[in-house]
Amino acid sequence: MKRLYALVLALTLLLAFTPLTGCSQDDSGETVRIYNWGDYIAPGVIELFEEETGIEVVYDTFETNEDMYLKLKNSSGYTYDVVIPSDYMISKMLREDMLAEIDFNNVPNAAGIDERFKNLDYDPTGAYSVPYMWGTVCIAYDPEQVTEEVNSWDILWDEDYARRIFMIDSERDSIGVALLSLGYSLNSTDPDELEEAKQKLLEQKPLVLAYTGDDVKDKMIAREGALAVIWSCDIGIIREQDDTLAYAIPDAGTNVWYDAAVILKDAENKANAEAFLNFLCRPDVAQMNADYMGSASPVSEALANQDESIRNDPIVNPPAEELAKYEVFQMVDGAAELYEEIWSYVLAS
Amino acid sequence: MKYKGITYSYVVYAFTFFLAPLLLILFYSLTASDGGSVSFTLENFTRFFDFSNPQYMKVLGNSFRIAGIATLLCLLLGYPMAYILASLKPRLRAFLSLLFILPMWMNFLLRTYAWMSLLETNGIINTLLSKLGLPALQIMYTEKAVILGMVYNFLPFMILPIYNTLIKLDPSLLNASDDLGASPWQTFTRVTLPLSKPAILSGINMVFMPSVTTFVISRLLGGSSTALIGDIIEKQFKLVDDKGFGSAMSVIIMIFVFGLVALTREKDSEEVSL
Numbered sequence: 001m002k003r004l005y006a007l008v009l010a011l012t013l014l015l016a017f018t019p020l021t022g023c024s025q026d027d028s029g030e031t032v033r034i035y036n037w038g039d040y041i042a043p044g045v046i047e048l049f050e051e052e053t054g055i056e057v058v059y060d061t062f063e064t065n066e067d068m069y070l071k072l073k074n075s076s077g078y079t080y081d082v083v084i085p086s087d088y089m090i091s092k093m094l095r096e097d098m099l100a101e102i103d104f105n106n107v108p109n110a111a112g113i114d115e116r117f118k119n120l121d122y123d124p125t126g127a128y129s130v131p132y133m134w135g136t137v138c139i140a141y142d143p144e145q146v147t148e149e150v151n152s153w154d155i156l157w158d159e160d161y162a163r164r165i166f167m168i169d170s171e172r173d174s175i176g177v178a179l180l181s182l183g184y185s186l187n188s189t190d191p192d193e194l195e196e197a198k199q200k201l202l203e204q205k206p207l208v209l210a211y212t213g214d215d216v217k218d219k220m221i222a223r224e225g226a227l228a229v230i231w232s233c234d235i236g237i238i239r240e241q242d243d244t245l246a247y248a249i250p251d252a253g254t255n256v257w258y259d260a261a262v263i264l265k266d267a268e269n270k271a272n273a274e275a276f277l278n279f280l281c282r283p284d285v286a287q288m289n290a291d292y293m294g295s296a297s298p299v300s301e302a303l304a305n306q307d308e309s310i311r312n313d314p315i316v317n318p319p320a321e322e323l324a325k326y327e328v329f330q331m332v333d334g335a336a337e338l339y340e341e342i343w344s345y346v347l348a349s
Numbered sequence: 350m351k352y353k354g355i356t357y358s359y360v361v362y363a364f365t366f367f368l369a370p371l372l373l374i375l376f377y378s379l380t381a382s383d384g385g386s387v388s389f390t391l392e393n394f395t396r397f398f399d400f401s402n403p404q405y406m407k408v409l410g411n412s413f414r415i416a417g418i419a420t421l422l423c424l425l426l427g428y429p430m431a432y433i434l435a436s437l438k439p440r441l442r443a444f445l446s447l448l449f450i451l452p453m454w455m456n457f458l459l460r461t462y463a464w465m466s467l468l469e470t471n472g473i474i475n476t477l478l479s480k481l482g483l484p485a486l487q488i489m490y491t492e493k494a495v496i497l498g499m500v501y502n503f504l505p506f507m508i509l510p511i512y513n514t515l516i517k518l519d520p521s522l523l524n525a526s527d528d529l530g531a532s533p534w535q536t537f538t539r540v541t542l543p544l545s546k547p548a549i550l551s552g553i554n555m556v557f558m559p560s561v562t563t564f565v566i567s568r569l570l571g572g573s574s575t576a577l578i579g580d581i582i583e584k585q586f587k588l589v590d591d592k593g594f595g596s597a598m599s600v601i602i603m604i605f606v607f608g609l610v611a612l613t614r615e616k617d618s619e620e621v622s623l
Contacts, residue, residue: 064588066587066588066589067587067588070586070587070588070590073590163490163572167573171588171589205573205574206573206574208572208573209490209572209573210490210571210572210573211573219469222469222470222471222472223470223471224469224470224471224489340588340589340590340591343584343588343589344581344584344585344589344591344594345402345404347576347580347581347584348404348405348407348408348576348581349404349407
């Protein structure tokens with residue numbers, strides 16, 4: 001009798017754990033596991049890839065770089081093959097030896113990537129990442145509610161727009177906006193400057209309607225607010241539904257970001273992962289994605305085919321002299337905990 | 350003897366899924382890991398109980414206040430509903446109680462999302478109100494929306510235990526009270542209410558506990574200043590790799606909730622011994 005109960009117990013435990021083990025080995029066919037930002041790929045791209053290659057795609061999304069990083073760090077062994085983090089996070093993952101070197105013989109389309117996106121600071125040798133998308137942090141606003149010119153970050157501290165402002169629920173971006181408004185570097189590690197930024201965010205808090213994520217697009221389209229800090233890759237998705245919102249980058253400059261596809265060291269389907277990267281760099285696919293997000297594709301041929309309104313938009317494709325003024329996020333070694341504490345503090349206040 | 354196997358398997362189950370996670374949380378809350386070495390520390394707790402910067406305590410207090418209001422509203426709405434439901438004919442009663450449970454078949458997150466599109470500044474309710482020439486409702490992104498979300502989601506947990514007790518109430522007790530000259534109100538306050546008290550207490554616990562720890566409702570319906578303790582705890586695990594501080598806050602909230610449960614239990618047993 002005892003044995004029977006033991007068996008029942010064992011079966012129960014087994015059942016409880018099957019979903020965890022099941023997903024990595026449920027199929028005999030070829031698969032590739034991809035981890036990308038939410039709402040960050042054009043509809044149909046994955047289906048097209050599956051159709052052309054016969055490789056099944058398992059696709060999951062994350063909300064911020066930190067969220068993605070922690071999920072990978074806290075799982076042991078194989079999780080995903082391809083991940084698409086941002087610049088500073090790629091540096092961090094590279095330093096922690098989480099990335100696999102890409103065999104560019106399997107990614108011939110990467111040759112079509114514009115020279116200026118190759119070997120950027122986050123991946124100096126260019127051996128670990130393939131640029132996916134790039135853009136800026138900008139202010140989206142409703143011109144009916146905001147009639148003045150938007151040229152300063154200070155507008156996000158303007159009492160006139162109290163409870164009509166959306167900020168991003170992401171520590172680097174929101175603290176970054178505060179640092180910019182104070183005239184400091186986005187990558188400041190100076191405790192005094194960061195303290196000022198914290199006070200600045202606390203001062204702003206009563207004016208902020210909510211700290212949001214991907215849903216800011218819907219909220220701005222529904223005119224829930226007047227101003228929102230957004231990533232320029234959201235512009236295309238907003239325009240698709242509503243082209244009456246306006247966008248601006250303050251004169252003081254902003255953050256320019258580069259998101260790139262990387263292959264994890266623990267990847268079990270590296271060849272499929274490389275096939276996927278190659279697919280993303282194919283000019284027609286790159287253009288589908290860039291058009292969907294209203295961004296300027298890093299693939300030269302794709303960019304050339306994109307609409308002029310995107311190519312000439314200084315928000316998504318800033319001219320070189322402007323770009324030189326913008327800052328890329330870097331790792332904030334030594335101040336990482338301070339950033340986390342500030343953000344927790346601001347949210348809790 | 351026959352049930353020994355079952356008892357053992359239950360003990361193993363309880364240990365694996367209840368006790369072990371609790372011990373793990375306690376362990377994380379009391380330790381700091383620096384690279385490879387783990388050391389004992391109270392730092393996580395002192396960070397929370399920092400009286401010069403009491404914002405985390407304020408969030409905790411706020412969470413208890415909001416959950417308390419939601420629980421009270423659930424009781425005020427739920428008791429009469431359960432009472433009316435219990436006094437109906439069995440067939441109608443079965444149908445109506447099904448209606449109460451029906452929304453729970455749908456995912457909790459979806460239902461809360463639905464409230465988002467209802468309550469938004471330019472949402473469905475406000476569009477209707479403005480069509481009728483009425484002033485717009487400004488509750489989205491405020492505490493009121495969070496309370497509404499809690500009451501909506503957790504009301505069935507208040508109604509069902511009370512309803513289940515009330516339908517099992519022995520009618521002869523009510524008849525006796527009536528025969529002895531008590532008014533309906535007296536019968537209610539002196540017979541029905543005391544007999545349903547255990548159900549009320551379990552309803553309170555079942556509404557209060559999920560309310561005080563939720564983070565989804567406040568994130569979807571609340572705004573910049575309605576972060577609950579659940580939101581802050583979630584952040585420690587999801588965005589900031591601070592398991593220690595997140596666990597410490599979980600331990601603190603468990604101690605408070607345990608205290609509250611113990612308090613209601615004690616009153617409960619007093620009542621019985623009388």
